[in-house]
Amino acid sequence: DAGVIQSPRHEVTEMGQEVTLRCKPISGHDYLFWYRQTMMRGLELLIYFNNNVPIDDSGMPEDRFSAKMPNASFSTLKIQPSEPRDSAVYFCASSLYGSGNQPQHFGDGTRLSIL
């Protein structure tokens, strides 16, 4: 089975440019999560969706960040304008809704460098 697919794998751009990260969750999963990972702060949850609806966006650092999930198979995380401090690895994860504790399954991330 295909796992969570993220694109691009690497992105290098200049400060001020718009950046769009993409994610395709595992088919049938109800939840989608966006995380950011840095050496200093580790993995931080930015936002998550349930059935395409944003549930908790309290981790979104500021208005420059936005996320959408137009359908069950696709989500984007956009940064506009980008700044050097946004440089990090961004992960997307998905999970199933269930009575038990369903684990989140992660993609391999997008390594973002803002010059």
Added chain:
Amino acid sequence: EDQVTQSPEALRLQEGESSSLNCSYTVSGLRGLFWYRQDPGKGPEFLFTLYSAGEEKEKERLKATLTKKESFLHITAPKPEDSATYLCAVRRSNFGNEKLTFGTGTRLTIIP
């Protein structure tokens, strides 16, 4: 606010030398504690979920245990392929919450 602290930050072991990684947590009502493995350039890979104090789970050379304040990941007779960063995360018990709070991980290196 939920908190997860992992120790040590880094650990180097000789192949075959058993040890334990620690995950201390503070959460208002634990619904689940998760262990993940992360290889360089990859996303975290799920290993275990623990639900209640006293629970243990095993997978190959790894065994995870849980108390009311901490979890341990015991690695027995490790091999070089066990080298990775191991992450611990907690989920709070409030209804509808799917948020995980992660620790910063333990970077494990197994020397042949």
